[in-house]
Amino acid sequence: MQRDEFQQQLWLDYIHCHPDMGTQSLWPNDRPAEYFVLATLNRAPYHAQRLLPALHHFGYRRIGHYAMADRGLLASVLSSGNADAWIVLVELQLDTLTQAPRHRLEALIHRAHPHDSRGQNLLSRGRPWPMPDWETYRQLLAAHPLAAWLSIMGPRMHHVGFDCQTLGEDIAQLDAAVTDMGLHAGDPGEGLLPISPLLEYRYYACCTQRGVFADGDEHRIVTGGFSLVQKRLPGVRERSAELLLPLHTRCELSA
Numbered sequence: 001m002q003r004d005e006f007q008q009q010l011w012l013d014y015i016h017c018h019p020d021m022g023t024q025s026l027w028p029n030d031r032p033a034e035y036f037v038l039a040t041l042n043r044a045p046y047h048a049q050r051l052l053p054a055l056h057h058f059g060y061r062r063i064g065h066y067a068m069a070d071r072g073l074l075a076s077v078l079s080s081g082n083a084d085a086w087i088v089l090v091e092l093q094l095d096t097l098t099q100a101p102r103h104r105l106e107a108l109i110h111r112a113h114p115h116d117s118r119g120q121n122l123l124s125r126g127r128p129w130p131m132p133d134w135e136t137y138r139q140l141l142a143a144h145p146l147a148a149w150l151s152i153m154g155p156r157m158h159h160v161g162f163d164c165q166t167l168g169e170d171i172a173q174l175d176a177a178v179t180d181m182g183l184h185a186g187d188p189g190e191g192l193l194p195i196s197p198l199l200e201y202r203y204y205a206c207c208t209q210r211g212v213f214a215d216g217d218e219h220r221i222v223t224g225g226f227s228l229v230q231k232r233l234p235g236v237r238e239r240s241a242e243l244l245l246p247l248h249t250r251c252e253l254s255a
Contacts, residue, residue, distance in 0.1 A: 194245065
């Protein structure tokens with residue numbers, strides 16, 4: 001698999017989960033995304049240590065490693081080296097969860113079929129384990145929003161980020177247009193990550209989707225969204241994806 005195919009698979013999977021984004025007319029569809037936020041967890045074979053070599057094979061280079069202990073997350077920022085979207089790989093640290101929700105999520109992971117736990121497309125093939133029951137989802141949601149999201153979605157793209165400069169509009173104008181479309185900017189924390197003060201940032205949860213849980217209950221759930229970013233200071237040469245996370249969360253890269 002080449003990078004173009006990998007990115008296309010990520011995008012098609014995202015559109016399948018969020019069809020409203022496939023029909024949006026706020027900006028031309030040929031405008032590239034600034035970054036993809038991919039979410040996973042620190043259990044084999046879905047942990048970052050396993051996924052990073054495949055991303056390196058596609059030509060991505062890790063230029064930043066970040067730790068957010070208060071959120072139980074580690075994140076790697078990977079440069080595409082060209083105009084393609086960068087990747088922010090977010091890994092939930094399951095050991096930061098309390099015992100009961102951790103065991104419930106681990107029980108789901110252990111039910112994944114071995115065939116669905118191999119290959120380079122682990123981040124775009126869908127949830128590899130069975131759908132949880134509603135009570136498990138609610139318990140995970142109370143413990144950590146990303147734990148609940150991973151239980152129903154599996155490792156994949158959580159949301160996509162667009163740079164307003166690339167879109168050719170000011171963030172305030174685009175925010176008004178998105179509001180007119182019926183979506184409203186929520187708490188930045190809904191986008192999983194703390195955001196650098198160097199950026200203006202808006203996160204929008206996509207329309208809810210109907211989910212059928214293991215016990216037969218049907219509930220409408222939020223399965224991701226998209227974000228808009230804009231640099232606060234003109235003339236900054238770094239890409240917005242490079243500035244996305246606060247400097248105080250950055251770790252030293254290992255050799």
